[in-house]
Amino acid sequence: MPNRKQIKNKDIAVTGQYLGVIEEYISNEQSTYVKEGQIFATKTGMISIDDKKRQIEIETHQEKDRKTVKIGDIVIGTVVFLRKFSIGITFNTINQKIHFNSSYFGNTHVSQISNKYIDKINDAFQITDIIRAKVTKKSANEYTLSTVGKNFGVVHADCSICGTELNKIGHDKLKCDFCGNIEKRKLALDYGNVAHKLRF
Amino acid sequence: MVLLIKDEYPEKLFQENGKRLDGRDKKELRPIKMEVDVLKNADGSAYIEWGNNKIFAAVFGPREVHPHHLSKPDKGILRVFYRMATYSVFDRKRPAPGRREKEISMIIADCLEPVLFLELYPGTAFEIFIQVIDADGGTRCASTTVASLALADAGIPMKSLVTALAVGKIDGELVVDLSGIEDKAGEADLPIAITWFNDEISLLQFDGEMDLSELDTVLKDAKEAAKKIYEIQVNTLKNKYISIQNNIEKEKGGED
Numbered sequence: 001m002p003n004r005k006q007i008k009n010k011d012i013a014v015t016g017q018y019l020g021v022i023e024e025y026i027s028n029e030q031s032t033y034v035k036e037g038q039i040f041a042t043k044t045g046m047i048s049i050d051d052k053k054r055q056i057e058i059e060t061h062q063e064k065d066r067k068t069v070k071i072g073d074i075v076i077g078t079v080v081f082l083r084k085f086s087i088g089i090t091f092n093t094i095n096q097k098i099h100f101n102s103s104y105f106g107n108t109h110v111s112q113i114s115n116k117y118i119d120k121i122n123d124a125f126q127i128t129d130i131i132r133a134k135v136t137k138k139s140a141n142e143y144t145l146s147t148v149g150k151n152f153g154v155v156h157a158d159c160s161i162c163g164t165e166l167n168k169i170g171h172d173k174l175k176c177d178f179c180g181n182i183e184k185r186k187l188a189l190d191y192g193n194v195a196h197k198l199r200f
Numbered sequence: 201m202v203l204l205i206k207d208e209y210p211e212k213l214f215q216e217n218g219k220r221l222d223g224r225d226k227k228e229l230r231p232i233k234m235e236v237d238v239l240k241n242a243d244g245s246a247y248i249e250w251g252n253n254k255i256f257a258a259v260f261g262p263r264e265v266h267p268h269h270l271s272k273p274d275k276g277i278l279r280v281f282y283r284m285a286t287y288s289v290f291d292r293k294r295p296a297p298g299r300r301e302k303e304i305s306m307i308i309a310d311c312l313e314p315v316l317f318l319e320l321y322p323g324t325a326f327e328i329f330i331q332v333i334d335a336d337g338g339t340r341c342a343s344t345t346v347a348s349l350a351l352a353d354a355g356i357p358m359k360s361l362v363t364a365l366a367v368g369k370i371d372g373e374l375v376v377d378l379s380g381i382e383d384k385a386g387e388a389d390l391p392i393a394i395t396w397f398n399d400e401i402s403l404l405q406f407d408g409e410m411d412l413s414e415l416d417t418v419l420k421d422a423k424e425a426a427k428k429i430y431e432i433q434v435n436t437l438k439n440k441y442i443s444i445q446n447n448i449e450k451e452k453g454g455e456d
Contacts, residue, residue: 012438012441012442012445014352014361014434014437014438015352015358015360015361015437016358016359016360016361016396016397030357031357033317033357033359035397040359040360040397042317042357042358042359043352043355043356043357043358044352044353044355044437044438044440044441045355045441046441046445060355061355061444062243062354062355065243065355067261067262067263068262068320068321099264100264101264101268102264103264103271103322103323103324104323141273141274141322141323
């Protein structure tokens, strides 16, 4: 029973309200849905129309309580798989809040690890490393992540021989104080200074 | 002394002037009052007063599934917990969830599922807790209405709101919105839930006897009455956002 009324920017839209046709606007997947060429609201909130891009979306007051992943988010996760050309990561934080046993999963391809050349994946990450990454794409139920950039990469790592925490000794080198083992990683700038205690 | 009260219903369900026992016309609804954002700790919540029914609904989610083996890798799950308070009905209701409550929980989940985008949230659970404080006929319909309002308040993407109400037949007359006595003493009782994104019926239960031609007319009446309830739902949600907008403008004015 949509009410076909002309909408304006900053109007209040209610769940299920008719917003326009697909020739008028590009719909936002998070807060609108398209049925037979017509756009409807899926959330209650303020309408925001980008006149240049012709994009329409609905702003809600719940944005700070969001518990789902959006493209462009920065997440912290644990490396659980090392493959020949990619790694698998389970997310530990979503929207800057800790999630335990979260069901979200992401992959990073070798080409998306760093700007520099990486010969083997083992030179950049190891299993059980905790890394910070950016969400770039969603494919099926899994997300594609990228660690290109100074702020992205390993924020916590354990020695692969004895399991004690590693200390930073160079821009891409870590040393174990207990057994003297030296390892190579793609490090974030704030390695070892992350406030969240993610492992327990 | 044991107080025994027999289940006695009045012989006639209509007054002499043609109105119902509570003074309503045949197609008149009971007074409805709704509120959203009433519970602090829930992600979204709503409250409804529908005649003598008083119902709270709280929504949590999307969140982890416990026990974990119930989670589905390709979509989220919706769980509804419909419970009645011990003092909500005339005889004390035993607090443990019974057969009736489990069934009503299931049908509410079934009729809300088509409007949700569960495939966007794999491995998670949406949980709706419905607490009936006071019951007087048509609690499953009122619960569905208030649950959809709480889902919208929680900011969960939905295709549209869901509205439910009961229609039926008492003393040979077709009426809308049955109260407790009419439900028990009447001839037929027909709870309906309507999803507005395609005007389809997502719940239809039937109890009693009715002609097919009567069924057609009563379904039309139900849709008209549901539109009135839908407007109350929409206005409740809108009023909340108008107050949020006013607060933001006040804060901005104070800074300048």
